[in-house]
Amino acid sequence: MAKQEEVKLLGVWNSPFVCTVKWALKLKGVYYENIEEEDLLYSKSELLLRSNPIYKKVPVLLHNGKPVIESLNILEYIDETWPANQMMPQDPYERAMARFWAKFADEKFMTSSFEAFAASEEEKQKKAQVAAVECLRFLEEHLKGKPFFGGETIGYLDIAIGWIAHWLQVWEEAGSMKIMDPTKFPSINVWMKNFVESPVIKDDLPLRDKMVLVLQENRKTLADFYKM
Structure with missing residues (x-):
């Protein structure tokens, strides 16, 4: 640079x-x-x-x-x-698909997962969990047969939705609920482990215990803030 x-x-x-x-x-x-x-x-x-x-x-x-x-x-x-270590696929169709899945994860999966954590009512939490699990099914199917969403190495989509590999487990613990079942989503499970162990990723992950504590302390505030 x-x-x-x-x-x-x-x-x-x-x-x-x-x-x-x-x-x-x-x-x-x-x-x-x-x-x-x-x-x-x-x-x-x-x-x-x-x-x-x-x-x-x-x-x-x-x-x-x-x-x-x-x-x-x-x-x-x-x-x-910064063109070194290109993240986006070179093929126009693959780029379009990477953008689609990144937006899907942000707008559908993250929203439903966070709602499941922050929901103030049991019925709302269960509904959000069902929606989140359905999103994981789509992502599991898209990932099948690859170590990373980007192929053999971490790419744009892995970075864009990498929060799943760390934050999802934090929300599950803090919200006393479960979304990610390794037996139902084996490809996602392996990807999560591969992703967080990557040298590029593992040193820049927020401390899990600290995040859980902060979320538990602020769960009601967050639910009110996002009207959940």
């Missing part, structure tokens, strides 16, 4: 979206300054509000002072800006 380039990442330590960006930067060998927000539920820094005035969320990548927002958008920006 050229010396005049300045890369900063605005985030919080336990955000799966922020971690996907950290993984991508590490995969590319890009040095960056990590800037932690203290408490997004109750306060946001002036830098964050200036950098992302529309959504007021992390992550925000600041590249030479220019903000790039939304995690999936940031991943593609990183891949195009």
